[in-house]
Amino acid sequence: MSETPGFDAARAARYPSLQDVPVFVTGGATGIGADIVRAFACQGAKVGFVDIDTAGASALVRSLAGAATPPLYTRGDVTEIAQLRAAVDATRAAFGDIGVLVNNVANDQRHDFATVDVARFDATVAVNLRPAYFAAQAVVPDMKRRGQGAIVNIGSASWLMKSADLTVYTTCKSAMMGFTRSLAAELGRDRIRVNQVIPGWVMTDKQLKLWVDAEGEQAMDRNQLLPGRLQGHDIAGMVLFLAADDSRMITAQAMLVDAGWV
């Protein structure tokens, strides 16, 4: 896993039940998604991921060339459901029936409530909510054939923190709660578990470049109960647990990984 300060890969958990399991991650090229791809690859899982950032994806795949199974990148825009489905199909064709889905893709571009028009609203939903539904629909037959499966939806604590300036995004992210719980009810009898991980503010390269300023640093110091900064691997660690058999009787739950902010 990534060598972020404060993280010691040698002390990280091993999940033998993830060995050789086909995993599909949306938005896996950079940010938290890349940490999730890396974490599964380091467990010996067979990871396929979709993204539009081919440069980021190539760098990630290169960095994991030594993994038992290097991850498979499929370029695809998840707002085009046909492209999302094609990426799922490519992962299945390479690795077999998918056992774990991580719905990670999102775009937290800021928007002004008063001026969002219908096209902007729909485009924001198309990246932040709709792919999760259709990715789940695409992999559930795989999981039924396997006799079990795990779906992990990545939410966001932003709506719990009452963040402004991104209301359509927070609306989508809060909807992950309802989606997670209803889908868990839909699929439980098939031993398919559906859970959500809700990150606090995570210090990805993009967040550091675009949004983390002195005021933001102060907000983290003031609101987090734990000192330090959240990193992608903190989120990935919870995703691994919820994907592994260690959590076999956990479903319909939301795990906040936010250093105690909410």
Ligand SMILES: NC(=O)c1ccc[n+]([C@@H]2O[C@H](COP(=O)([O-])OP(=O)(O)OC[C@H]3O[C@@H](n4cnc5c(N)ncnc54)[C@H](O)[C@@H]3O)[C@@H](O)[C@H]2O)c1
């Ligand atoms: N970073 C944070 O502080 C934070 C906080 C709370 C929740 N989250 C959640 O964690 C998840 C990952 O966040 P992140 O900060 O790493 O996101 P990010 O924006 O940095 O990365 C998202 C990835 O999705 C890809 N992507 C974007 N649009 C796409 C599209 N149309 N088709 C295919 N790929 C596309 C990007 O290229 C990128 O690789 C998201 O669900 C986000 O809502 C992040």
